[in-house]
Amino acid sequence: MQRAIVCLALLTSGASLARADSFYLRYNADETFPEQEGWVRYTQGPWWLSERGLRDGIFRLDTRASASIADHYMVTDPALEPAMGQFLRLTWCMRTLESDLLGDMSDVDLGITNAARQNVQFFVAPEFVVETGDGPPWDPEHWYPLKPGAFHTYLFVTSDMQTYELYVDGAFAFGGEFRGTSFRPGPNVGFGDVIVGLSSLSEWDFVEVAVVPEPSAALSAALPGFLWSIRRRGSRGVR
Secondary structure (H helix, E strand, C coil): CHHHHHHHCCCCCHHHHCCCCCEEEEECCCCCCHHHCCCEEEEECCHHHCEEEEECCEEEEECCCCCCCEEEEEEECHHHCCCCCCEEEEEEEEEEEEECEECCEECEEEEEECCCCCEEEEEECCCEEEECCCCCCCCCCEEEECCCCCCEEEEEEECCCCEEEEEECCEEEEEEECECCCCCCCCEEEEEECCCCCCEEEEEEEEEEEEECCCCHHHHHHCCCCCCCCCCCCCCCCC
C-alpha cells in the first residue's frame, strides 16, 4: 500500500491527460513485457540469461547471471520533441535492489536523447541516483540520495530538450543539460540494464512518457514551487 501511494502521488491526472497529449505511452507492468507495449527491446551479450518476471504489477529485471548482459527498452519517435508551449514529461516508479557500480554509475539507467543525439542519463543505484554530465563516473555532476530498498517516483520535465529538471518523490532533486552524443538516433527514451560490464537487479512499477500542452493541475499541486519555464538551477542537489 505504501508503495502504491508513493508511486501514484504525482500521477493522479495521467489517464485523463492521455487523450489530449500529442504523445503518450505508458508501461504498467501488469501482464506483459515492455516490448509488448510499444517499447523496443535491445539486448547484448548472453541476453538469454537475463531473468525477467511479472508479478503484482511489477516488472523484475535480473541480469546478475552475467555482467556482459545489457537489456534495455526504448521508444523512438519524432513526436517526443515538444513544440512551442509543450513539455516532455517522463515519470517512472522503480527501485534498484542490487547493482554493480562503475564509480557512482549504476547498471540501471533511464535516458532521454534529443534529435541532435544529445542525451541525459540517470543511473539509479540502491542508495542514490546520479547524472554524470561530462564528468567521470566517480565524480558525477549531480547526485541525489535515495532510501535503499524503497520504490521511488521520478519526474523529469523539459520544454526544449536542452535543459531539464528532475524530481524524486515530489522533491526537486537537480536540474541540468543534455550533453554528449548518443550512439542511437533520437529523440528517444530508454530504460533498463544499460552497461555491459555491470550486472543488476531492478523492479519497475511503471514508466510513462507524454508530451503535454500544459502543466497538469495535479502536478502543479504536487510541486507548488515548480517553474514551468525550464532553466538550469543552482547548486542544490549537486555534489
